[in-house]
Amino acid sequence: KFSGQTNIHLSKNFFLTNKAREKSNTFINLREVLNRFKLPAGEYIIVPSTFEPNKNGDFCLRVFSEKNANSTVIDDEIEGNFDETEISEDDIEPSFKKLFGQLAGNVSVFLVISYWHRGEWVKE
Numbered sequence: 001k002f003s004g005q006t007n008i009h010l011s012k013n014f015f016l017t018n019k020a021r022e023k024s025n026t027f028i029n030l031r032e033v034l035n036r037f038k039l040p041a042g043e044y045i046i047v048p049s050t051f052e053p054n055k056n057g058d059f060c061l062r063v064f065s066e067k068n069a070n071s072t073v074i075d076d077e078i079e080g081n082f083d084e085t086e087i088s089e090d091d092i093e094p095s096f097k098k099l100f101g102q103l104a105g106n107v108s109v110f111l112v113i114s115y116w117h118r119g120e121w122v123k124e
Contacts, residue, residue: 003043006072010045 002008021044022037029051048059063071 002010021039022035024033024035046061048057048061050057063069
């Protein structure tokens with residue numbers, strides 16, 4: 001129906017009447033979710049999401065193809081109204097610290113040198 005078209009608003013009805021071809025196995029609150037899918041040739045819509053509603057997030061997609069493949073980036077600005085809450089290390093539950101340690105390894109200092117935000121790398 002939408003083959004070859006871009007800049008189309010997909011309504012709630014589209015997602016209710018079209019089954020996802022693939023999706024994340026587990027939908028959990030992690031900083032990274034990695035999935036690999038082998039899909040037949042065709043056109044696909046990738047819908048990124050965050051674990052919690054109204055939270056900003058960044059999304060990285062790598063596509064490997066045996067033949068040349070066309071892709072289109074649709075990087076529309078999506079606004080959300082939410083308040084950011086600052087927390088101290090004392091506010092972090094021990095169980096979360098333990099889980100973070102299991103996933104990130106033995107990290108005592110976390111330094112962000114650069115990050116991807118709204119379509120560009122930001123250096124701090």
